[in-house]
Amino acid sequence: MSIFNDLKEAVTRNIGRVMNAGAQYSDARWYEDDSSEMLMLLDGNLEGNDTTVESGLGVRVLYGGAWGFAAISQTADIDTCFDRAMANAISASKLVKVKLDMGKKPGHTGSYTSPFKIDPIDVSLSDKVDFLKSVDDSLTEDWILRRMIRVQMQRMIIHFWSSEGTYTQKKLINTFAHMTAMALDKDKQMQRRSKTLYCETEGTRGWEMLTNPALWSGHADRVKTELKEVLTAPELEYGKRSVILLPGQGHLQVHETIGHPLELDRILGYELSYAGGSFVNLDSFGKLKYGSDKLTASAYGSITNSPGSFGFDAEGTPERDYLLIDKGILVNCLTSRAMISEANQRAGREVFTESGGASRSTAFYRAPIDRMTNVNILPGDDGTLEDIISTTEDGIIVDNPTSWSIGSNREHFHFGCEIAWEVKNGRITRVLRNPSYQGHTVEFYNNLTAVGDESTWVVEQVENCGKGEPNQVMELGHGLPVVKFDNVISGERK
Numbered sequence: 001m002s003i004f005n006d007l008k009e010a011v012t013r014n015i016g017r018v019m020n021a022g023a024q025y026s027d028a029r030w031y032e033d034d035s036s037e038m039l040m041l042l043d044g045n046l047e048g049n050d051t052t053v054e055s056g057l058g059v060r061v062l063y064g065g066a067w068g069f070a071a072i073s074q075t076a077d078i079d080t081c082f083d084r085a086m087a088n089a090i091s092a093s094k095l096v097k098v099k100l101d102m103g104k105k106p107g108h109t110g111s112y113t114s115p116f117k118i119d120p121i122d123v124s125l126s127d128k129v130d131f132l133k134s135v136d137d138s139l140t141e142d143w144i145l146r147r148m149i150r151v152q153m154q155r156m157i158i159h160f161w162s163s164e165g166t167y168t169q170k171k172l173i174n175t176f177a178h179m180t181a182m183a184l185d186k187d188k189q190m191q192r193r194s195k196t197l198y199c200e201t202e203g204t205r206g207w208e209m210l211t212n213p214a215l216w217s218g219h220a221d222r223v224k225t226e227l228k229e230v231l232t233a234p235e236l237e238y239g240k241r242s243v244i245l246l247p248g249q250g251h252l253q254v255h256e257t258i259g260h261p262l263e264l265d266r267i268l269g270y271e272l273s274y275a276g277g278s279f280v281n282l283d284s285f286g287k288l289k290y291g292s293d294k295l296t297a298s299a300y301g302s303i304t305n306s307p308g309s310f311g312f313d314a315e316g317t318p319e320r321d322y323l324l325i326d327k328g329i330l331v332n333c334l335t336s337r338a339m340i341s342e343a344n345q346r347a348g349r350e351v352f353t354e355s356g357g358a359s360r361s362t363a364f365y366r367a368p369i370d371r372m373t374n375v376n377i378l379p380g381d382d383g384t385l386e387d388i389i390s391t392t393e394d395g396i397i398v399d400n401p402t403s404w405s406i407g408s409n410r411e412h413f414h415f416g417c418e419i420a421w422e423v424k425n426g427r428i429t430r431v432l433r434n435p436s437y438q439g440h441t442v443e444f445y446n447n448l449t450a451v452g453d454e455s456t457w458v459v460e461q462v463e464n465c466g467k468g469e470p471n472q473v474m475e476l477g478h479g480l481p482v483v484k485f486d487n488v489i490s491g492e493r494k
Contacts, residue, residue, distance in 0.1 A: 007057075011161050014028075015028065026162070027060050028057060031156065036154045037051045038050045039132060060085060102337045108166050115204045118207035150177065151178075152177075178197070198247070199215075239490065240489055247458045256413060259375040266370070277409045282347040295328050301374060307477050313357040334373065357373065376478060407441075419432075437490040461477055
C-alpha cells in the first residue's frame with residue numbers, strides 16, 4: 001500500500017505541476033501488473049511457452065492543443081516522465097494544425113473487475129500443459145497431418161488519474177484459445193478446420209471458461225468430422241448466391257467492415273500510412289444508408305464477458321451502450337474525447353456530442369488511440385439458423401476465415417473460409433470445399449435479408465487486432481447472430 005500511496009502522491013503532485021505550467025489537461029496510467037502467458041502445442045509437442053510481465057507509468061499532457069506522451073518503467077523517475085511529456089506537448093503545439101480540446105468533464109471515481117473464478121495466470125504450468133495435451137489427444141487421428149493448440153492468458157491491473165480529479169482502477173482478465181486440425185484433401189491441398197474459445201455473455205473470463213467443454217474443448221470431434229468432409233468435397237463454383245455467415249466468420253466481417261471503418265481517428269486520416277482509412281466521412285452520419293433496415297449495430301459496453309469489456313477507457317470514460325448503425329442508417333462511431341473535438345472543428349458543426357469510451361492503449365508505454373470495444377450486430381427476428389435455411393433457395397453457409405483481403409478504406413473485401421454447406425430449396429445438401437465470397441461493403445450490407453434471433457447470438461473473441469504506429473495489438477469482442485446476405489459473388493472464377 002505504501003508503494004501505491006507514494007506513486008499516487010507523486011502523480012497527483014506532477015499533474016498539478018504541469019497544469020500550473022499551462023497544460024490544458026493531463027492524465028497518467030499506472031500498469032501495476034501487466035502479465036501475459038502464451039502456450040502452443042504443435043502435434044502434441046510444447047512449441048511455445050512465453051511469459052511476459054511488465055509494469056510502468058504512461059503520462060499524457062495536452063498543451064496548446066497538442067499531445068505530449070512519455071512513459072517509464074522505473075516509478076522513481078515520475079517527475080522526469082512528466083517533464084518529458086510536457087516538453088513533447090510544447091514541441092508538438094508548434095506544429096499542430098487543429099488544436100485539440102478535451103472539453104470539461106467532472107471528475108469521478110470507479111473500479112471494474114472482469115468476472116472470473118480462477119485467475120488463469122495463477123494456474124500451474126503443469127496443469128495448463130496437461131489440459132492442453134488432453135485437448136490435443138481428442139483432436140488426434142492418423143489422417144490428420146497437423147494439429148495446433150494455442151492459448152493466451154492475460155492479467156492487467158491498471159490505475160488512472162486525471163487533472164479533472166478522476167481516478168479509476170480496473171483488473172482485467174482475458175482467456176483465449178484456438179484449436180486447429182489440418183489435412184491434405186483429394187487434390188493434395190492443405191485444408192483446415194478450427195474452433196476458437198467463445199464467450200457466454202454472462203459467464204466468466206477465468207481458467208474455468210477455458211475448461212468449459214461447451215465453449216471450446218468439447219468441439220474437437222465436430223472439428224474432425226467437418227474437416228474429413230471437406231477433404232473429399234467438391235469445390236464451390238463461382239456465381240451469385242445467398243451467403244449465410246455463422247458467427248465464426250461473421251465476427252471477422254463485422255471487425256473489418258464495420259468496426260475499423262467506424263474508428264474516428266481512422267476517419268480523420270490518422271491511420272492512412274499503416275492500417276488505412278475509411279470510406280466513411282464526417283458528412284456520412286445520419287445520412288449514409290450503411291445497410292438494410294435489418295442492420296442494427298452497436299458499441300455494446302455492457303457485455304459482462306468479453307475482452308472488449310473493461311469498465312473505463314484509457315481516459316477514464318465509462319463504457320456505455322450506444323448505436324453505431326440504426327436500422328441501416330449510420331448514426332455514430334467509435335470515439336474518444338479529443339478526436340471528437342477535432343472532428344467537430346473540421347466539420348464546422350457538432351457531429352458528435354459524447355465520447356464513446358473507445359480510447360485504449362495496449363501497454364503503459366503506448367499512447368491511447370481510438371480502438372474497437374464490443375462492436376456487434378444486434379439480434380433480429382428471423383429465427384434460428386434452421387429458420388433462415390428454410391427460406392433460402394440457393395446459398396451457402398460459411399464458417400471461420402482462412403484468408404482475407406480488405407480495401408485500404410474498407411470499401412470492399414474478399415474472404416476465404418474453411419468450410420461451406422450448400423443450401424438448395426431450404427435444405428442443406430452437401431459440404432463444399434475452398435469457399436470464398438466478396439463484395440463492396442455498403443452494397444453487401446444493403447443486401448442483408450435475414451438476422452437470426454438471440455438463440456443464434458454469441459460473442460466471438462479477438463486477441464490480435466493491430467493498429468497504430470508504433471503498432472498496438474488489442475483485445476476485443478464481437479457479438480453477433482447468424483446473418484444472411486443475398487446476391488453475393490462467391491467462389492473463384494476459373
